[in-house]
Amino acid sequence: MNIYVLLKQTFDTEERIVIQDGEVSDDGVKYVINPYDEYAVEEALRQKEQHGGNITVLSIGPERTAEALRTALAMGADDAVLITDERIPSDEFSVSKVLAAYLEKQPYDLILGGNFSVDSGGGQVAVRVARLLGIPHTSSITKLEINGTQAAAQRDAEGDTESLIVTLPAVFTAQQGLNEPRYPSLPGIMKAKKKPFQTLTLDDVGISEADLAARTKRVSLTLPPARKAGQILKGDLPQQTAELVQLLRTEAKLI
Secondary structure, eight states: OOOEEEOOOOOOOSSOEEEETTOOOTTTEEEEEHHHHHHHHHHHHHHHHHHOOOOEEEEEGGGHHHHHHHHHHHOOOSSSEEEEEEEEESSHHHHHHHHHHHHTTSSSSEEEEOOEEEEETOHHHHHHHHHHHHEEEEEEEEEEEEEEEEEEEEEEEEEEEEEEEEEESSSEEEEEEHHHOOOOHHHHHHHHHHSSSEEHHHHHTTOGGGGGGGGGOOOOOOOOOOOOOOOOOHHHHHHHHHHHHHHHTTTTTOO
């Protein structure tokens, strides 16, 4: 079984977000594998343990993304591919086009990714890749069982559980609760240094910059306003209620 994992490098979720000149400052910040993509890597490893095969972790990003890919190799993935090129816009349309252009030339049976990335939260890339490749897609899975060319998945449907049967090849995105990602072992870290690692550009993938014009544009980026001090309403209940309605109308402008 040929398994591909779509992986993104994101800020550590404990990092403090600082906005400078309309952009998120990355001075001194720690980068990690997107937490939802970690579930995807772990699921790929578990499926390989059951069915055999090869796991390739695939990412688009700057050169520092290699660190996240090597972490996935240390967890147990077999090889890694990093597509890094300043000509690739950062919006989901462009990223998915490049990923699909690469994948359509590869033999694949199963493609896994995170439900969404914690930095942008778009949750579009895997869906778009599946559409471009013309294969089924199931998002937010919490269980996956594969039997031959059939995959039985359970997905989180806003608090309920939905069960589906999908024919492979297919794309699945991992939700929290699918598994518990393992930590890279010391032998795994040492082995990762010798595993195949490809670094490609748009020219290697065979897609032109003209095909990747971004469909979305960030107009502005700001932190939410600081929370104001709370107010204690005085008087009896009718007086408090009247004052609350007045504040909601005049200050909060909610009614």
